[in-house]
Amino acid sequence: MKPSWLTISEHSDFSIHNLPFGVFSRTHALPVAGVAIGDYIIDLAQAYDKGVFPEYPLKENVFRKPFLNDFISLGRTFSGYVRIVLQQSLQDPDSLLKKLANSLIVRQSDVQLHIPLKVGNYTDFYSSQEHATNVGKLFRPDDPLFPNWKHMPVAYHGRASSIVVSGTAIQRPSGQISKDAAGAPTFAPTRSLDYELELAFVVGKDSQLGRPVPIDLAEEHIFGALLFNDWSARDIQRWEYQPLGPFTSKNFASSISPWIVTMEALEPFRTEPPVQSPMPLPYLIHSGRKGFDLHLSVAIKPSGDQEYRVSQTNSDHLYWNISQQVAHHTITGCNLNVGDLLATGTISGPEHHSAGCLLEATAGGKEPIYLSDKVVRRFLEDGDEVIIRGYGQKGDIRVGFGELKGIIRD
């Protein structure tokens, strides 16, 4: 690909190969859709008005909206066209985009980023074998992995209303905690506040109620992906989760990164997912490279301190992939809608440094981790900022999600 006339660092997550979609606002202006490129954002609402996308004269400017849902609903042919026009325009020194760059392109540091989606329904899978096993051992030492786990991508419905964008502070929740499994609970602030490193896929096409999505068509329903942090209060979770799963221990907040990286941009990072044994049922058997080789990391930045990396892993560890998740989610007839999120569940790897949450890294708080000689963590403390990053790299091609941040306040 030719270099762009715009200055883009070679280490930027937002290379010309990426062009992820998000929502931003200029000072005193309403939120509109944008595409991230290097340190900049292309204002899609204005670009559309100025004729940058001449082949799609829509009835209304679908970019001049507070959420991307309506844009995404137009389908991947349209979003693919927008990406290709921008890729070409960024390489062409005579492009309309370059001529109008002063008004169409803004610095990310000059604007405010918003949550890019109106999330209808959010589902959290549990698709990392390492995570399910490690956590299972803590909650149920004798029976860590339930018999169903290798037969289906286990999941539960999460809370969509409390999904917030990167940068939103997270209030330490109070709730019911019981030291004794049989015992009398007390009401207190959680002492075991945790992050969960996840990816979430964004549904880009509705499916019909009563019609399971065949696995080989599953990816047609996915628009892209973003970083996801499923904040968890482990002490509350331990007491409340039986028999219907986590509730108040998770529904106080989940954070997402502001930029949705498209499936087209993730294409170079496809990989073979792990071999599955036993063989799953036919509706879960897929063809093609359905895994993604994406480097993921978590850092903690205590108040007034530097940041310390606490986890480094990769999404290629995931046992169940997005195609299997879509096929399973819809198998009894549940419908998916544009803007729904399907999160992977915590992504852990086989090594200790690849644990995707503190529950695993500290063995439930029993084995603290040392961020430095002086700084120790069992769980998150007030003032800690959690920073999740993720990117793919193949030769010169780098495509990333940027940062997903959240700071704990009491």
Place this chain on the structure above:
Amino acid sequence: MKPSWLTISEHSDFSIHNLPFGVFSRTHALPVAGVAIGDYIIDLAQAYDKGVFPEYPLKENVFRKPFLNDFISLGRTFSGYVRIVLQQSLQDPDSLLKKLANSLIVRQSDVQLHIPLKVGNYTDFYSSQEHATNVGKLFRPDDPLFPNWKHMPVAYHGRASSIVVSGTAIQRPSGQISKDAAGAPTFAPTRSLDYELELAFVVGKDSQLGRPVPIDLAEEHIFGALLFNDWSARDIQRWEYQPLGPFTSKNFASSISPWIVTMEALEPFRTEPPVQSPMPLPYLIHSGRKGFDLHLSVAIKPSGDQEYRVSQTNSDHLYWNISQQVAHHTITGCNLNVGDLLATGTISGPEHHSAGCLLEATAGGKEPIYLSDKVVRRFLEDGDEVIIRGYGQKGDIRVGFGELKGIIRD
């Protein structure tokens, strides 16, 4: 209250004391808001246009919309005003409503009813002690009621996208089933399709993220209630539910009744909820009569046959009430939005005939129930129609939900 000039049967659920809100459409017309009265519906969109509600000249006609969410968002003062105007107009032989009755009032049998809400998030509680105990015995004979159950209204997040209105046919789902708890699953149509008799409360006022709703303010966030059927595939549920709760066994469909009965209309049926022991934590201790004395029933109508009543119970059996549910749902900071549903969970009573689902009535299918000499059921069969009804009666005052129907198709 004076009698109405409109003929209303004294046995009607939709008495002048009720006036529930819903959404309907006339032939070849768009859906609009309406109020049920006897066998009729008052067209609120036209009533507003004609000046029936003079004190609220809104910017736009909030009744001319496919969902009630925007109307509900205006608050209970506004909906209360609408109900009072209609109550008075229905009694006043000189009212504008009567003068324009030919255009403003339609027969229910002449129009189509629609789902009244855009449901954002749906939560299913588990608040009947009889149900939790009976079901617990089947899934976990030694440990039916978990230790947390008497300390909190246990709940899980359900799937909002697959909520459908009464009358929508329910497709028998296929999914993973395993006879052996440790075993190799097969893929098959469920053999244990069940209904769950529930009420669902409709959120009428947003709460803020990070701000728990104090229990004594909880009802301010509730607009009203409707009947809810949480269809369940028990064989799929049994295999998939650990450790994160039910997923594909429930998310294929839930049905709601078309009319939302307001909290004002439910007022005469308030009752003391059961005494709770042990005493819950302070955030769950309420004052006032938070229970509701509502008669609930389920009938099955096999294809080509008459209907048979299979359950008769009352919502006053519920151990946890809606105020406690709201307080618990928000205790860690989760926000509620207008249009969210909070379902009670299956409502069972102490007697065998008061079981709120077939799983309980047939002891998991082991003890079939006889609808007649010839008609036997363990679980639902294709062509069965399930009809849920509910109403309160106090002296001459009757307020009901109408019918919630769904027919099983293969």
